[in-house]
Amino acid sequence: MPDDSPHEQEAARLANLERVRALGVYPYGTRAEGLVSLARARAAYDAGADEEHQASAKSEHPVDNRPRVAVAGRVMLKRDGGKLIWMNLRDGSGDDLQIAVSKRDCADPGFEIAKATDLGDIVIGRGPLMKTKAGEVTVWAGAFEAASKSLTPPPSKHTGLQDVELRYRQRYVDLWANPETLRVFRARSAVISHIRTLMEARGFMEVETPMLQALPGGAAARPFRTHLNALDIDVFMRIAPELYLKRLLVGGMGRVYEINRNFRNEGVDKQHNPEFTMLEAYEAFGDMGTMIDLTEHLCRESARLVVAMSRGADIASVPDTDLRMPFGEIEIDFGSPFQRVSYRALFQRALGFAATDLDRVWAKAEELGILRKYAKHLAEEGRAEEGRRATAGELRGQVADAIVVNEVFEECAEPTLDHTRPTYITDYPSAISPLTRPKPSDPELADRADLFIGGMEIAPHYTELNDPAVQAEKFRQQLAGLDDEESTFRNFDEDFIRALKVGMPPAGGMGLGVDRLVMMLTNQRSIRDVLLFPFMRPE
RNA sequence: GAGGAUGUAGCUCAGUCGGUAGAGCAGCGGACUUUUAAUCCGCGGGUCCCGGGUUCGAGUCCCGGCAUCCUCACCA
Numbered sequence: 001m002p003d004d005s006p007h008e009q010e011a012a013r014l015a016n017l018e019r020v021r022a023l024g025v026y027p028y029g030t031r032a033e034g035l036v037s038l039a040r041a042r043a044a045y046d047a048g049a050d051e052e053h054q055a056s057a058k059s060e061h062p063v064d065n066r067p068r069v070a071v072a073g074r075v076m077l078k079r080d081g082g083k084l085i086w087m088n089l090r091d092g093s094g095d096d097l098q099i100a101v102s103k104r105d106c107a108d109p110g111f112e113i114a115k116a117t118d119l120g121d122i123v124i125g126r127g128p129l130m131k132t133k134a135g136e137v138t139v140w141a142g143a144f145e146a147a148s149k150s151l152t153p154p155p156s157k158h159t160g161l162q163d164v165e166l167r168y169r170q171r172y173v174d175l176w177a178n179p180e181t182l183r184v185f186r187a188r189s190a191v192i193s194h195i196r197t198l199m200e201a202r203g204f205m206e207v208e209t210p211m212l213q214a215l216p217g218g219a220a221a222r223p224f225r226t227h228l229n230a231l232d233i234d235v236f237m238r239i240a241p242e243l244y245l246k247r248l249l250v251g252g253m254g255r256v257y258e259i260n261r262n263f264r265n266e267g268v269d270k271q272h273n274p275e276f277t278m279l280e281a282y283e284a285f286g287d288m289g290t291m292i293d294l295t296e297h298l299c300r301e302s303a304r305l306v307v308a309m310s311r312g313a314d315i316a317s318v319p320d321t322d323l324r325m326p327f328g329e330i331e332i333d334f335g336s337p338f339q340r341v342s343y344r345a346l347f348q349r350a351l352g353f354a355a356t357d358l359d360r361v362w363a364k365a366e367e368l369g370i371l372r373k374y375a376k377h378l379a380e381e382g383r384a385e386e387g388r389r390a391t392a393g394e395l396r397g398q399v400a401d402a403i404v405v406n407e408v409f410e411e412c413a414e415p416t417l418d419h420t421r422p423t424y425i426t427d428y429p430s431a432i433s434p435l436t437r438p439k440p441s442d443p444e445l446a447d448r449a450d451l452f453i454g455g456m457e458i459a460p461h462y463t464e465l466n467d468p469a470v471q472a473e474k475f476r477q478q479l480a481g482l483d484d485e486e487s488t489f490r491n492f493d494e495d496f497i498r499a500l501k502v503g504m505p506p507a508g509g510m511g512l513g514v515d516r517l518v519m520m521l522t523n524q525r526s527i528r529d530v531l532l533f534p535f536m537r538p539e
Numbered sequence: 540g541a542g543g544a545u546g547u548a549g550c551u552c553a554g555u556c557g558g559u560a561g562a563g564c565a566g567c568g569g570a571c572u573u574u575u576a577a578u579c580c581g582c583g584g585g586u587c588c589c590g591g592g593u594u595c596g597a598g599u600c601c602c603g604g605c606a607u608c609c610u611c612a613c614c615a
Contacts, residue, residue, distance in 0.1 A: 008584060009549050009566055077576075084572035102572060119565075132573050153549040156564060158576060162551065165607045177550095220615065266614045410615095450615090457615070526608095537606070 009153040012118075017149050019116040023109040029147035032124055034070045037093035041069040045129040045137045066128040071097060071139055072147055074176055075121050077157055085114045089123070090176060094186065098132075099125040099139040110144030119157070120150030168534050184522045188530055190309060191302045191518055192259060195279060198301055202294070204255040204281055209244035211237060211261065217493050218242030218435070222265040224274075237263035242435065242509070243496045245282050246464065250504045257281035259514065270526045271456060274535050277514040282464070286508030288447045291461035292424055295451055295510055296338050299422065299458075299517065303334035306521045326523050327454050330420050338451070339423040343409065346425060350413035355405050355429075362396055362404060370407045374399045402431030414452070422453045424461075434474045436462045451512075453520050459512040466507065468500035 020027040036044065044067045073089025076096060083103040090096045101114035105127075117123060127142035155161040160178040167174040167181070174181045196206065214233070216223040218240030228235045241258050248256050261275045268274060279298075283290055303323045308315040320335035347355040355361065365371050374395055406429065417423050426449040430438045433446035447463030465471050475492050518530040528534035 007549095012566055079574050079577050080571090081574060081577080082571040084574080086574045086577080088575080098575080100573075104572070132575085134573075134575065136573095136575070138573090153565060156550040158564065159551050163546095163607085165546095166550095168607090222614085264614080267612090269614090270609090272614075460615085539606085 010151050013149065013151045013153075016116040016118055017151075020113055020146050020149075023112055025109060025113060025146060027146045027149045029122070029124070029145065032070070032072065032145075032147070035072050035124070036069050037095070038071055038073055038089060038091045038097040039093035039095035041071050041097055041129065041139065042095055042137050044069055045131075066130060068126070068128045069139060070124065070126040071099070072122065072124045073097065074150075075117055075119055075123060076154075078117065078119060080115070085111075085117075087114070087117070087123070089125070092176075092182065094179070094182060097139065098136050099123075099141055099144075100132075101125070101141045101144050106141050107143050110141060113146050114141075114144050117146070118150060120152065120154040121146065122148040122150070165536075168528055168536055169539070171532055184518075184524060184530060185532060187306050187309060187522050188518045190305055191521060192277075192514065194302060194305045195298055195514075196259070198298055199257050199281065202255070204257045204283070205253060207245070207248060207253070207256050207258055208260065209241045209248075209258060211263075213238045215491050215493055217496070219262075219264075224263050224265050239264050240278070240511070241280050242511070243493060245280055245509075246504060246507075247496070247499045249282055249284050249507055250499045250502050254284040254505075255282070268535060270528075271516065273515070273527050273531055276527070276531075279512040279514055280510070281512075282507050282509045284505040284507050287463040287506070288426075288449055288461045288508055291508040291510040292338075292449055292451075295459045295461065295512055296422075298512065299338075299451075299453070300334050302517065303521055325521055327520055328523070328525060330454070332420055332422065332454050332520060334422065336421070339418070339421050340426055340449075341417075341423060342427045343425055343429065343445075344427065346413045346416070347405075347409055350416045351408070355409070358401055358405075361401070361408055364408050364412070365404045368408065368411055370404070370411065371395055371399075400431060402429045405429065406432050415455070417452050417455070419455045422451060422458075424449045424451050433462070434478050435465055435471075437465045437467075438470075453517075456516050456520075457513070458516050458520075459510055461510040462508065464504075464507045464509045466500060466504040468497050471500055472497050 017027050047067075071089065071091075073091040073096075075087050076090045077086075077088040079086040085101045087099050087101070088096050089099055101111055103111045106114070113123075124145040124147050125139050125141040125143070127140045130138055130140050132138055155173065155177045161167055161170075161174050167178070171181075175185070176182070199206070212226075212228075213236050216236040216239050218238075219242070221239040223236040223239050225234055225236055227233070240262055241260065245256055245258060257279060258281075259277065259279045262278050263275050264272075265274065266272065281291070281294065283294075300320070300323060303325055304318045305315055306325070307318045307322055311318070323335035324331040324333050326332075341349075344355050351360075351364065353360045414425075417425075427439070427445045428436075428448040428450070430436070430444055430446040433448045436446040436448045439445045439447055449461045450457055451459040451461070465474070475497070479492060515527050515530050519525070519527060522530060524530050
């Protein structure tokens with residue numbers, strides 16, 4: 001009798017669970033020996049079938065020496081033909097494989113277990129590989145075992161799991177129901193592993209620095225605050241590892257890198273998750289230029305890896321000309337040399353006047369409405385008359401020119417970059433680069449370059465500041481410009497200055513947004529699609 | 540923070556003008572030893588996101604709320 005409770009489908013599965021138990025079989029399986037992935041099983045057929053077993057079939061006394069395998073997988077499809085049951089299994093190898101359970105050929109109680117198998121169950125099949133009339137490689141089960149029960153009905157076998165929210169919240173279903181999801185995360189894992197290999201090959205040592213910090217620094221961002229009970233003090237999740245990695249340079253570690261999470265208490269959108277993965281690297285006696293070479297190398301070789309994976313080909317066989325990665329409506333060219341343009345040149349090209357032409361910059365800022373938020377800030381701080389918007393003339397002098405130049409730059413110049421060509425913007429203004437060494441030839445400019453790919457900022461590169469006096473002064477300037485809320489967690493890092501006084505070698509540094517790079521390489525428009533468990537509001 | 544869209548069966552989705560809640564797959568019963576989204580016969584399954592309101596009557600209209608997505612703002 002059909003169960004008319006709301007949990008009809010679960011009840012049916014529980015009934016099948018009991019059918020398996022009644023056979024004297026534990027439905028949730030045990031350790032299993034000799035299993036091969038479905039992809040390897042298929043490969044075993046291709047390798048073994050042509051030579052051995054076909055040679056045997058043609059001989060006078062054919063023996064059944066078809067390759068025998070043991071496979072495990074989740075049941076995606078089931079076609080019960082009465083005394084012969086067909087199923088399609090899926091595992092994490094990125095392949096599906098068909099299995100047939102015949103009443104005649106399968107050892108007891110395998111056939112009865114197969115009868116009681118529901119879509120979504122995990123099963124084990126052992127037997128020879130064969131090809132059906134239609135040419136499909138199939139495990140002809142001599143034994144069939146239950147490995148785990150799925151009490152929950154699976155998503156549609158046609159469409160998979162489409163609901164975006166469910167895909168993020170129930171990634172454990174998304175991963176096996178939607179092959180594309182598994183593809184993205186296999187690529188992500190391989191890229192990060194490959195980056196480690198590339199970094200080690202260049203002599204960089206991986207380190208781990210504090211994620212729980214008493215004094216969050218190294219970037220301009222609001223931190224998460226938490227509490228350390230043992231000492232009864234507030235501590236912070238790190239916003240960047242930079243100040244600790246530089247301490248390691250002082251200590252004599254010449255080339256260090258860290259791949260780990262940063263936490264920033266800010267907006268959540270398609271490009272920002274509260275926690276995200278960053279590669280940060282520092283090279284003693286390098287500079288911005290060596291770092292630029294490094295990120296270009298890492299990005300290009302990561303692209304090569306992803307292309308090789310998609311082809312099932314060797315990484316060395318993929319030429320630079322094939323590194324055109326689809327991203328939405330465009331293709332991003334990772335194979336050609338990355339382009340370079342200076343901050344001021346890009347500004348001039350996009351705006352039609354120089355970044356140093358401050359009258360026109362301020363006028364443009366006012367035209368764009370950029371000044372409004374500063375007027376609001378000033379009003380909130382009581383530095384301007386309340387209820388009235390300060391004019392550009394009044395704001396000028398209270399807001400740094402470089403900040404306004406940069407607002408105009410980000411609004412008007414950055415979007416004009418060719419999204420199909422990864423591009424370094426070089427020679428940023430020193431005033432907005434507090435941890436970077438000013439250029440000796442022009443102290444107004446910093447030895448800093450930012451890599452943009454597909455319209456997204458992927459990585460900044462710096463020639464690091466190692467003069468403790470200059471660094472201390474820049475810290476002071478930065479703190480002076482902060483409002484009350486920010487200054488409660490932004491402090492002058494005395495120990496970092498003390499470390500610089502010990503002497504840090506000249507160095508290049510960079511930070512690469514790993515999630516964003518993976519987005520580019522896997523054609524995902526949202527950072528949530530490259531994070532296994534993106535942050536979600538609690539249900 | 541503002542605006543827009545979405546929320547209906549386990550999954551994917553229809554639902555017209557306000558008038559008894561629909562389909563495919565999944566599920567249940569039956570048949571079937573080479574099927575490929577198996578097929579054939581039969582059957583059951585609903586907090587229409589939540590809470591109010593209008594109405595004789597609300598999945599549908601109105602108000603409030605929640606969640607997700609998109610755009611913008613904020614934010615390196």
